[in-house]
Amino acid sequence: MTTLFQQLINGLSLGSIYALLALGYTMVYGIIKLINFAHGDIYMLGAFWGYYTINFWHFNFIFALLSAMVVCAAAGVIIEYFAYRPLRHAPRITALITAIGVSYFLENGMSYLYGADTRNFPQVIKQVNYNLWGVRVSNIQILILGTACLLMILLQLIIKKTKMGRAMRAVSVDPDAAELVGININRTISFTFALGSSMAGAAGVLIGLYYNSIDPLMGMTPGIKAFVAAVVGGIGSIPGASLGGFLIGILETAVQSVGLSAYKDAAVYLVLIIILLVLPAGIFGKNVKEKV
């Protein structure tokens, strides 16, 4: 029973990172139907920003997290402006290849500028382990889970309660109709990228703190897994992305804990395929009926 709870805690902390990343994928996909392959690399940018500001400018954790979110939001908006906006009306597969190009650019640009070696993330918060009824929980795990939940609630509030959030939902349902009622589509899409990228930046700083090591290619695998999480939850759905992220995180730690760590990625993809076969639009996705 204790091991079960222990794995659950580990899974939840890893899952909250995936969930934060998956939110960015799902929002961007919901609004312009683009699989933003560069999203994982924004997360890498966030981790590197945290590394530099903490090491050289001696930022504290909160300030590093917030500044990483701002910087990543700016990076997301710039990428959208230069790479995706010219392709707004191009075939979707073209935009996808551009996203892959941006991802290559960020990964290799960072390797070129700062070297491809792995670095140790500074331990800005001293790790303290608590023992709760036999389950070992570290303060960093609590911090990750807390920050992730806080950000998700904040995001939900922005999308449901603010004017910009209403505009985002309108554009994702029907861009043409949204434009007719006076919504500035370009600004709304930029805002979506800013929101999603800031989540990724926060996830980058948190993962640095958790795993203690960062490198320029760190965004590739978590990026793809977060996209899988978004698809499992039903792409385009905000609660779906959070749920999918936690599910993938828990599944991964569960497979690892029964001694099949070599197959943990295979298990994730197998569950993805099974869920898609049973629920073709994911758990919370709306199944759109095709009409003739």
Added chain:
Amino acid sequence: MTLKANLKYNICWLILMVAGFYLMNTLILAGVIDSFLENMVVTIGINIMLAVGLNLIIGFAGQFSLGHAGFMAVGAYATAIIISKTPTAGALYLSIIVGVIIAIIAALIVGIPTLRLRGDYLAIATMGAAEIIRIIINNMKITNGPSGMFNIPQFATWPVVYIMVCVTTIIIVNFIHSRGGRAALAVREDEIAAESMGINIFKWKLAAFVLGAATAAVAGSMQASYLQTIAPNNFNIMESIAILIIVVLGGVGSITGSFVAAIILGVVDTALQNFGALRMVIYAVVLILIMIFKPSGIMGSTELSFKRLFNRKNKKVGAKS
């Protein structure tokens, strides 16, 4: 009737293929193409096979697959295992057939459930399936696990690769021009309309998917035997994406485009070798710029066709006289 009507064009293609072969041969004998450039040419050939197969699935059947590297891995490992055990040229051809058969079975297992999905969901499901294939190979004993296989005998020299490129392309182009290919095109344009015309959409989607997977296995066999070393990581998602880039850059739905893009990317890749770490940065920028300024790819959906060339010439002659 059709055989006779197309005889002229088919002969033209045959002459082009033979001429290409002799051009390569003379250039190698004359020493213009050294072993470094030969490596580039063979890599281009393998990429052409992969891209043409993927273009059949994405461009002609309209099914967005991101799992091409998985089927390539099947062919590569079949060849590597068989010809490491029995190093003869005959074993290479046997291993190609074995690889193709296993890839067809794998494609059926993957395709039958997943081809009901659409668009990006299909892409992510096929990507997952390819990753599962890779992880299984990664954990098997016979494939030597994550470290991969090396010292594979080199039977796939450039003439073998050249002939395989021609054979796979002829098979795929013939499929596209057959009844099945037209059915696949109809499925791409509109599934509901195709179904209402009595086309079994699932059957033709699956046929295109399986044929594409089989050619990927051939390409994998060639790569294993030519490069002599393979590792599971050569067949990860990034490899599938690299093939997708060739297809989209050349033009989705244009076999000629896949050829052109594979050649351009191969040459650019070799030319950028000297740039070291900047190589991939330049590559990424070039990719983004081409996509922004030519969103439909280099060739769009047009094909090089001798029929059209002849017809244009005839028209000009007719206009003069």
